[in-house]
Amino acid sequence: MQNIEIKNLTHVYSKKTPYEKVALKDVTLTINEGDFLGIIGHTGSGKSTFIQHLNGLIKPQQGEVKVFDINLTQKKPKPDFRKLRQEVGMVFQYPEYQLFADTVEKDIAFGPKNLKLSKEEINTRVRHAMQAVGLDYDYYKDRSPFDLSGGQKRRVAIAGVLAMMPKVLILDEPTAGLDPIGKKQILNLIKSLKNTITPTIVVISHDINEITQYCTRLVVFNNAKVAFDLPVSELFNHSEELLAMGLDIPLAVKVNNHLKANGIKLEGDIITPQDLISAIVKYKNNGGKL
């Protein structure tokens, strides 16, 4: 089932000024229910402009954006932005900067409260959201979010988005700036959300070794256009092109490419460290024969 459909989307910042910049050019992309989609591309390639279209923070200048049954291109009647922003949950870069309330519970309850839900419903949602991000309700609910660690703060911020019960979750650089433990926790969280809470997840990341651990489909932005839209297992057949765009490729792919160039052919798709390790062990155990 299609969740989000974008056709020929073009966006220009500061139009008709000396600072005019084409941020998106003729982008066509479909996001389906169940997608675990990664978006990569260097700074300024259009990734953030693109995702801001998905919950109506930027209105389409040219082209079509359809999210579920909400058509963002139509002028009259005005698209239902309230519903849109409920259905598409957006976790921005450094979301912990958005925390504002004096307790964790109040912060997470802010969104649902604005939906004018009943007290019981709000409480249920806060509990669920906290459980989903792995924060014990009774222990954390009355604590100040500002006394928590970086990784914990980020989980509170993500819980605030989950409490809106979105159907699609979009995360922009969810692990940026965290220490190794915080990173691992957020990664595991995203994986578990995919299985239990939101069926469709879109992640923007600069860390290619990280994003290939969980995404199944990767979209590459380059110079305001979609350069590639491929399953993870196929994307790195284009290693040369990706490197030419100034993008990184996973370490396992680099090692495998080096081996290939030296006449050593490992078996199977090699994207993650685990893939590489088991392929090398297998190769060695078979005495170099496949």
Added chain:
Amino acid sequence: MKAIHISGATLEYKTQTGGIVRALNNVSLDVEEGEFIALLGHNGSGKSTLAKILNGLLIPRLGEIEIFGVNTKDISKIFEIRSNIGMVFQNPDNQMIASIVEDDIAFGPENLGIPREEIIKRVDWALEKVGMSEHRTSTPFKMSGGQKQRIAIAGILAIKPRIIVFDESTAMLDPQGRKEVLEVAKQLNKEEKITIIWITHYMDEAVDCDRIAIMNDARIVAIDTPQNIFKRTELIESCGLDLPLPLSISNSLKSQGIDLQGEILTENALKEEVCKILK
């Protein structure tokens, strides 16, 4: 000559709720001039506090800090210390003050009352050192993160410090930007003999520095060469850190009977060793 001498630094913060958190607990560290030291540790382990006691932004409750022999407690010498030690923080936007690159870089030396001709020379030199000469009259606000961070570094260089502390200066950058900034730091270390303290959460950025210091719970728990530090897997894990990815792959291969040689810390070492063993 010792660039940095810290002995027994101890410092506490008060929390909002009235509690007390010890940020530095009897920390001692000596850094020789020209060294490149990476400082690793999880969030809240004390790294940034350590950075801030170096130039007298914070004065520890106990202990002494000397920068090229000058004690940070000596308030009359604080400007001498601060012109010897530059800081580059996480977000370059917070460190930009002018709308034109050359003005931004000239800001530091202007405040030191340096003659105009000398300032112009320094701006030229600093821009060249970070590879941004052609952007001299551009505006920093439209640049990529890596470029902005290099401008921020040039601004520090113009003060001609002998030590630069990079406090997670690559955290907000994309891989390209990270590479650029790390390269600039290494070059300044090599060519200008500037002492570097490099604070990071990226293990791979630490693999070819001179020494790694690990902080945990307000203490320096280990300081040694990258080879020796990353051998201590248990210590790394107990401090909430990671092994560099090439090393964790090679360890995993070794444990499955693949006989790789040496401590493999870098991508190139991994490529070569794996290739050797499979040929």
